[in-house]
Amino acid sequence: MNVDNKNLKILLFIIVCVEGFISLGIELIAIRQIVPFAGSNILNTSIIIGFFLLSLSLGYYRGGLVNKNYLEKLSLNLTITFIIFSIGISYFFILFLFYLVPNILLGVLAFSVLVIIPSIYFLGQTIPLATNFFKDNISRVSGTLLFLSTIGSFLGAICTSAILMNYIGVNNTIVFFSFLIFLLLAIINIYLKRIGYLFIFAFFFLFFVTINQYPFLSNNMHSxxxxxxxxxxxxxxxxxxxxxxxxxxxxxxxxxxxxxxxxxxxxxxxxxxxxxxxxxxxxxxxxxxxxxxxxxxxxxxxxxxxxxxxxxxxxxxxxxxxxxxxxxxxxxxxxxxxxxxxxxxxxxxxxxxxxxxxxxxxxxxxxxxxxxxxxxxxxxxxxxxxxxxxxxxxxxxxxxxxxxxxxxxxxxxxxxxxxxxxxxxxxxxxxxxxxxxxxxxx
Missing domain, CATH: 3.40.50.150 (Vaccinia Virus protein VP39)
Structure with a gap:
């Protein structure tokens, strides 16, 4: 498929850029969320980063194998990420996980396998899926998509810790990222004329807002x-x-x-x-x-x-x-x-x-x-x-x-x-x- 529809091209560029923002945000939130349970040390950070990169590479590869229904597949991927991230990154889930797995190293590994790998794996498929909509100037298109994704990642790296966690707190930062994924799902499904899906996504979003509202007096980037x-x-x-x-x-x-x-x-x-x-x-x-x-x-x-x-x-x-x-x-x-x-x-x-x-x-x-x-x-x-x-x-x-x-x-x-x-x-x-x-x- 070659993109002749200008609106679809803009939509794809937005999706790729926001995907980069969300990916880096998930990584930073994950590192911050395990601090109360596993501490802030270079080993935990390296484990999270390692699984993040592994999942991203697997997502790139798997996304390149898809040969039909690209937008539908993208919507499905975002739905899975929406659910896993919003539940798995919540304080209640991590509290329960480290209760079941009290060993710090095993707890971090379990968290990475259950939350980081699936979330980033499905997000990582976004760029190769978007590339399938273009048949001309593939190298230029790939460069543009990687550029937009990296710009999004840069903004995610800066904004997540320096602005979002610092001013609205970690719980509300998680809600913000859930809302971004919900927004992408809404845009894609409106384009696909699947309006009924929006009510399901809206229900899940409200549920995720509820479970991410633990009554801390403060839950900023530090504590x-x-x-x-x-x-x-x-x-x-x-x-x-x-x-x-x-x-x-x-x-x-x-x-x-x-x-x-x-x-x-x-x-x-x-x-x-x-x-x-x-x-x-x-x-x-x-x-x-x-x-x-x-x-x-x-x-x-x-x-x-x-x-x-x-x-x-x-x-x-x-x-x-x-x-x-x-x-x-x-x-x-x-x-x-x-x-x-x-x-x-x-x-x-x-x-x-x-x-x-x-x-x-x-x-x-x-x-x-x-x-x-x-x-x-x-x-x-x-x-x-x-x-x-x-x-x-x-x-x-x-x-x-x-x-x-x-x-x-x-x-x-x-x-x-x-x-x-x-x-x-x-x-x-x-x-x-x-x-x-x-x-x-x-």
């Missing part, structure tokens, strides 16, 4: 935030399915043992006052509760935390200032700022720790921002008996940059381990050959 109460005495702040902070309504303080320990050491043992204290990882802004003697600065990447904490969690203004910024960028932007105390509290659980905050280079930055007689408190969620490589490597990395003592808060596999550190000083050790007896004189 899902919820707040709930226990026994009318304790407020819990949950970030990405992990309890990030706890607030006792009666004592007006945190219930987290390690934060209470930090507060006690700063106030009663080190007797620090009139000093600048940096807290990395804001949580519910509980580190500075009831301390009016020091100046606190919180740095966290999620700009919504302050508003949510003041309105729903603490229900009062935070004690200190808040800078919504990635911490390593903050260190690079303000290299001359020094602190008496730095509290690193970005560890909610072992799989959701930002990998950039685990490295030797990061701890070197932390050390450089500490005054000579300053202290660093580091909360790590790990195994205090070094039962896994994460706990051991974290311990080795921290001790490579600081002189530390550790206080295990518990002895479970995933327990809070509080490191109390100072700048790296002497690396001398005791040996049979050399012991300085003056060290034992008090």
């Amino acid at each position: 899902n935030i919820e707040i709930f109460e226990e026994n009318n005495t304790t407020r819990i702040l949950s970030i990405n399915n992990s309890i990030a902070s706890s607030f006792d309504i009666d004592t007006i303080n945190t219930t987290f043992t390690y934060i209470l320990k930090i507060q006690d050491i700063i106030k009663n043992h080190l007797k620090i006052k009139e000093s600048n204290i940096l807290v990395i990882g804001a949580g519910g802004f509980t580190v500075s509760l009831n301390d009016t003697l020091n100046n606190y600065t919180y740095v966290d990447i999620d700009k919504k935390l302050k508003e949510i904490s003041e309105r729903y969690f603490l229900k009062k203004n935070i004690n200190g200032s808040f800078i919504p910024m990635e911490i390593r960028y903050f260190f690079n932007k303000y290299p001359n700022l020094k602190y008496k105390v730095i509290v690193l509290d970005a560890f909610t659980n072992r799989f959701s720790v930002p990998s950039a905050l685990l490295t030797n280079e990061f701890y070197k930055q932390v050390s450089d921002r500490l005054i000579d007689d300053g202290y660093v408190f580091i909360n790590v969620v790990g195994d205090p008996t070094f039962g896994n490589s994460f706990s051991l490597k974290s311990y080795n990395t921290i001790l490579n940059n600081f002189n530390c003592m550790t206080i295990p808060i518990g002895f479970k596999t995933n327990s809070n381990i509080l490191y109390i550190c100072r700048k790296k000083q002497s690396q001398e050790i005791y040996s049979d050959n050399r012991i300085n007896l003056f060290d034992f004189i008090r």
Whole structure:
């Protein structure tokens, strides 16, 4: 078939461009949606990208084998994608999937097989299907279609995370993409004069809107935030399915043992006052509760935390200032700022720790921002008996940059381990050959 109908040609170009936009959007939403369950690490991202590219290539190949009813086939493909994406990418489905498959790696693989592969496979057939409508200047047509698809992908990559997730939230971004697919289906079926199909698609769309409306206080590109109460005495702040902070309504303080320990050491043992204290990882802004003697600065990447904490969690203004910024960028932007105390509290659980905050280079930055007689408190969620490589490597990395003592808060596999550190000083050790007896004189 050669396209003589100008309207059909415009329709095909629009479909291909929007398909590129939707494809990249699905990939980015998928990466974001598994963060509360599998964390944000390069392995999960590479798995999603790998299956995305594999599915796209299979779709290209399969689409080139179709030899009739191209628009009908395109409508069917979009219908299947419409259903799989809208259900499979929803928070409820992923919650259920990771409940059934608690192993993180297997859960990500299962998610990729059940959602990414079929969605992108059927979308990937769009370009070869559209090419079948042209018989002249095939190379030029193919180039044009690839150009439009890539432009759509570029816009999808930029707009999905920077604009849509940031301003309307992840759930509404999913609804927006479902609406785009619904719109393409409506246009194609109106062209095919299958008006009755529109009512079916509209019903499914309304159903998808309903299942993608989980009542988060915030679900932007960084995190899902919820707040709930226990026994009318304790407020819990949950970030990405992990309890990030706890607030006792009666004592007006945190219930987290390690934060209470930090507060006690700063106030009663080190007797620090009139000093600048940096807290990395804001949580519910509980580190500075009831301390009016020091100046606190919180740095966290999620700009919504302050508003949510003041309105729903603490229900009062935070004690200190808040800078919504990635911490390593903050260190690079303000290299001359020094602190008496730095509290690193970005560890909610072992799989959701930002990998950039685990490295030797990061701890070197932390050390450089500490005054000579300053202290660093580091909360790590790990195994205090070094039962896994994460706990051991974290311990080795921290001790490579600081002189530390550790206080295990518990002895479970995933327990809070509080490191109390100072700048790296002497690396001398005791040996049979050399012991300085003056060290034992008090």
